[in-house]
Amino acid sequence: MILSLSCDNDLCDPENFPDSPLNMPHHVDYGDDYVRYTYVCINGYNEVWNYEIVNGCWETYVLTEYNYLCE
Numbered sequence: 001m002i003l004s005l006s007c008d009n010d011l012c013d014p015e016n017f018p019d020s021p022l023n024m025p026h027h028v029d030y031g032d033d034y035v036r037y038t039y040v041c042i043n044g045y046n047e048v049w050n051y052e053i054v055n056g057c058w059e060t061y062v063l064t065e066y067n068y069l070c071e
Helices: none
Strands: 002-007 027-030 034-042 044-056 059-066
Touching: none
Parallel strands: none
Antiparallel strands: 002 059, 027 034, 034 044, 044 059
16 A cells, blocks of 8 residues: 655645546545545556645545456
8 A cells, every 4th residue: 555645736726626637537526625536457556546625725645555356
């Protein structure tokens, strides 16, 4: 499991959800102060990109997990 964090000043508009960081996500969850993009089988891994509003800006948290079912 790999976890990475970032804060991008371009993401300081809490009125607009950040765009999908990769191509078409497998699943998207939206909340009042978060959006979660889920990707399956990206180079053999599943990736979950979480964006949360922290101190008025969108912060990014990425969870990467190996998927042995990917071909």
